Amino acid sequence: MGADRGVPPFAGMTVRDAQAALGRALGGAGIEDPAREARLLVTAALGETAEGLLRNPALRFDAGAAETLSSFAERRLAREPVSRILGARGFFGREFKVTPATLDPRPCTETVVEAALAVVTAEGWRQRPVRILDVGTGSGALLVTLLAELPLAVGVGTDVSDEALRVAEENAVRLGVASRASFLNRRDLNDIAGPFDLMVSNPPYIPSGDIAALEPEVRVYDPAGALDGGADGLAIYRALARDLVPIVPEGWALFEVGAGQAADVEKLLRDGTGCALHEVRTWQDLGQHTRCVAVKTQY
Known part of the structure; x- marks a missing residue:
């Protein structure tokens, strides 16, 4: 063979x-x-x-x-990724089930976890039941990891794929946080009952015209809906910005961004939320690319 x-x-x-x-x-x-x-x-x-x-x-x-x-x-x-062959991917020291319905959680996304934990520590929230919303949860990697790292936190993960939500629920059960997590099929923030202290999201951010040139490990095996961010890669950020502040009225929203997108996402969030953001911070991944944009909201 x-x-x-x-x-x-x-x-x-x-x-x-x-x-x-x-x-x-x-x-x-x-x-x-x-x-x-x-x-x-x-x-x-x-x-x-x-x-x-x-x-x-x-x-x-x-x-x-x-x-x-x-x-x-x-x-x-x-060119089938190891995670697809084995049906699992390591993320922030834990193993997550992945299927064709879920994005492969990658090391760059761990930057969002690190940023969220830094924010929680800086705000003095580690000893309180922080409410977390994960938009586009996929395998549940972000939400489940944060709940595992923050034993008092509770959270909601949303996705538009029922199959992805089933995988996220399974990961929550296997990693011992299911009692503090719920998963909902939702497309818009205004369909979610808030408020939340913390929102995290790894939205689709690849410009539509760039997808054909991606490595086959990504282009063939990741769900297209988890990659395609519209003509400029920013479509989902625009949609989230419109409804962000009512759902996170006094807290933090953290977004993974593509390489070179941080300034555009920051401007979009400042202009699109309809209010002055209290603070904006960024974090770099191991490749020294700005990978996370975090905004502090104040209604």
Whole structure:
């Protein structure tokens, strides 16, 4: 299997050799961070934990595990993301189920979590039941993570996809926050009962004309509705700005933004909310791109 794509014959290989061989194949195909991805796929193919394999690097692949790893390798070389192959993605130290109905939660989105936690700390809210709204919750990564990090908080996640909401609910149950979370199919803020102290959102922000040029891992496997932000990528920000202040009258709203969009989003929020924003802050991701715009509202 997979000879035409350069997939090695894994049967009989040790864990160490299989990881090295798969890493070379992935790297040769131009896939970023091939060693890490090879480690994840090897671990899953063997049904082991990473810690277990570290203790037993001489473990060898039998025929069944080798066939599974070959299948994983074929799929990854065809540009299917590891998270889609395994059905799960690590986010802020926790594992989230993902499906074709949900956006793949990526490291850049962790910037929104870090920003939200910083705001909660600065406001002195850690010892109170902060109310959180996550607009476009998808897998629930933002809301569930914040509820896990803030044990007194309660929250609502909204999405327009019933299937995504089912995944978010499942993640909330599995990660122990379901009693403090609810999930609703809503398109507009004015259909949601507030008020909230904190709103977070990773809205679609890719300009429609740019989607065809995205990497296949994104273009093919992420839901189109979670990517397409309209002609200039800002359509959803405009819609949220119109109804933001009544739903978060005295609190913070934090938005993930695309690279180079921060100034436009800040201006849009200042102009579109119909009130003077009390404060605006930004946070950068690990690539030094401004990835989160946060606004403090005052009705």
